[in-house]
Amino acid sequence: MKIHRCYPAAIVQAVILTIVSARAQDTTTDGYVTRKEYDELKAELLAMKKELDALKKTGGPKQESSEGRALASTAPKQEEPASQTAGDLHKEVASALSRPVAESIGSLLGTTKFLLAGWAEGMFEARNGQVSTFSASFNPIFLWELTPKLLFDSRLEIEPSGGGTNVNLVNAQLSYLLNDYMALGVGEFFSPSNVFVERFEPQWINKLPDRPIGVYHGILPNISVGAQVRGGFPIGPTRADYAFYVSNGPVLNTFDARTAGTLDFNSYTDNNDNKAVGGRVGFLPIPGVEVGYGFETSKPGFQGTTFHDVQALVQSVDLEVTRDSDLLRGRINLFAQYAWSHVDHAVYDPDGSLGFGPLAFTSKQDGGYAELAYRPTKADIDFVRNVELVFRWDHLSRDPSGLGDPWETRWTLGLNYWLSPSTVLKAAYEWDQPSGEPNRNALFIQTAMGF
Amino acid sequence: MARNRGCIVALVVLICACACWDMFAGPKADQTTTQSGGAVSNDSYMGLSGEELWSNNCLRCHNIRPPTMYSDAQWEVIVHHMRLRANITGQEQRAIVEFLKSAK
Numbered sequence: 001m002k003i004h005r006c007y008p009a010a011i012v013q014a015v016i017l018t019i020v021s022a023r024a025q026d027t028t029t030d031g032y033v034t035r036k037e038y039d040e041l042k043a044e045l046l047a048m049k050k051e052l053d054a055l056k057k058t059g060g061p062k063q064e065s066s067e068g069r070a071l072a073s074t075a076p077k078q079e080e081p082a083s084q085t086a087g088d089l090h091k092e093v094a095s096a097l098s099r100p101v102a103e104s105i106g107s108l109l110g111t112t113k114f115l116l117a118g119w120a121e122g123m124f125e126a127r128n129g130q131v132s133t134f135s136a137s138f139n140p141i142f143l144w145e146l147t148p149k150l151l152f153d154s155r156l157e158i159e160p161s162g163g164g165t166n167v168n169l170v171n172a173q174l175s176y177l178l179n180d181y182m183a184l185g186v187g188e189f190f191s192p193s194n195v196f197v198e199r200f201e202p203q204w205i206n207k208l209p210d211r212p213i214g215v216y217h218g219i220l221p222n223i224s225v226g227a228q229v230r231g232g233f234p235i236g237p238t239r240a241d242y243a244f245y246v247s248n249g250p251v252l253n254t255f256d257a258r259t260a261g262t263l264d265f266n267s268y269t270d271n272n273d274n275k276a277v278g279g280r281v282g283f284l285p286i287p288g289v290e291v292g293y294g295f296e297t298s299k300p301g302f303q304g305t306t307f308h309d310v311q312a313l314v315q316s317v318d319l320e321v322t323r324d325s326d327l328l329r330g331r332i333n334l335f336a337q338y339a340w341s342h343v344d345h346a347v348y349d350p351d352g353s354l355g356f357g358p359l360a361f362t363s364k365q366d367g368g369y370a371e372l373a374y375r376p377t378k379a380d381i382d383f384v385r386n387v388e389l390v391f392r393w394d395h396l397s398r399d400p401s402g403l404g405d406p407w408e409t410r411w412t413l414g415l416n417y418w419l420s421p422s423t424v425l426k427a428a429y430e431w432d433q434p435s436g437e438p439n440r441n442a443l444f445i446q447t448a449m450g451f
Numbered sequence: 452m453a454r455n456r457g458c459i460v461a462l463v464v465l466i467c468a469c470a471c472w473d474m475f476a477g478p479k480a481d482q483t484t485t486q487s488g489g490a491v492s493n494d495s496y497m498g499l500s501g502e503e504l505w506s507n508n509c510l511r512c513h514n515i516r517p518p519t520m521y522s523d524a525q526w527e528v529i530v531h532h533m534r535l536r537a538n539i540t541g542q543e544q545r546a547i548v549e550f551l552k553s554a555k
Contacts, residue, residue, distance in 0.1 A: 113524050113525075113527060113528045115525050115528045115529065143529070143532050145528045145531055148527075153532055175535050177531075177541065179541065180540050181540055181541070183534075183535055199511075199537070200512060204513070205512055205513040230538055231540070232537075232538035232539055232540050234540065241537075241538030241539075243538065282538070322510050322511050418514070421514040421516045422514060422516060
């Protein structure tokens, strides 16, 4: 609205300047304008009106800088061999016009870019041994590009729980692009050592309704609070990528017999002065294929306790393959990740005051998943093109600790239907067999939408 | 024991994937389509065009969304965010954004 107000003002200004210019010429032409001069000025005025009409139709250039450039660059081109007086007049009008238009647009749009993205999901789950339940969550992602090099991103997780609503801050990170191959990030971020949470965890991307045990809330960290450096670079015809970070790190569980020796990655505040160091390196030998290795080393024991020098190391290898196949008339995705952890030998509950010690052992865990998906994207029928078959094996186990050898293996078969590129309806059945316990087989129906 | 079992599974999957690679080979990128995508990144990964980079990098994790789904300014923010997540280079980021803007 502000922009349109400027056009009449500019036209009036142009007319006034035209008259002033004609009067100025009076001093040199005995008080009269020749027919030739009159025609030239009339032609200039018509040209300017056309320009203004064109600007009205396009709504003006999108940004302040481009507005100024557009006017400056188009003015001389359309001027042609007009007289110097007309050229000066045009420049004055263009200059007078560009300032308020540019200022108006600038004040409307600003110089930063903000985008609300994210995803939402609704799910029904019926698991053996548990009551069936519906669940839902809304996961907004706030992206704020302050400059082309500076980005703030944050995700919330909002979900109903009990009689209220849970709101969790999933991540909040400020990133700065140092150059084409390196970026710095500070804040709360998805742990680079765990490729699943960085890339496949959102439910419109994850091809099955639940996430694989072992790599999700299992052996590897999901979220880290600290600083990271990351990027990618070409190596001849191939490419590599990297991400390294320092963070508060996990906390060593020592108080509970069932969890003693495991790492708690959900405690985001630090319990000692030691910082965890981790990262991942990936290699892409050909487009559509990536292999990676991730790790995190830390001292997770509480400061001032006998556990403060206990060292922990978690490692992970992963493989991601995406391939369009003419033979299979569709797309194949193969995702696999395997992780293992090692916590130094320690004596838990050394004086028996917690009721389960003394218990001395070296804690080890391992687990992972392999997932194969096929979607007939080259089929002739629309309905068939939108169907996707998914199969996953996932596993988590723990070496003998004196408390048994608990392990859990699951096989999941899923059928998806894609309503749009980022909206999916999923149905899956999971065969879940924990060691020494009744099965926890489950049926899932879920819909998820990314936006 | 469990670790060995997992390693064996992972190894078998990897070997199968490598063995079947040629059999599952997809078509070469259509030259006309590639050229129409413009925005060829000279020193980007394997000299791919903006369209190929967009397709290859996005499809590694999720379905690609049509260029018309977002405005130019929104694509700039999205690709900036995805550059950090997928560790693509600056040249690739620019080539992808240029393609997305030109493909509308």
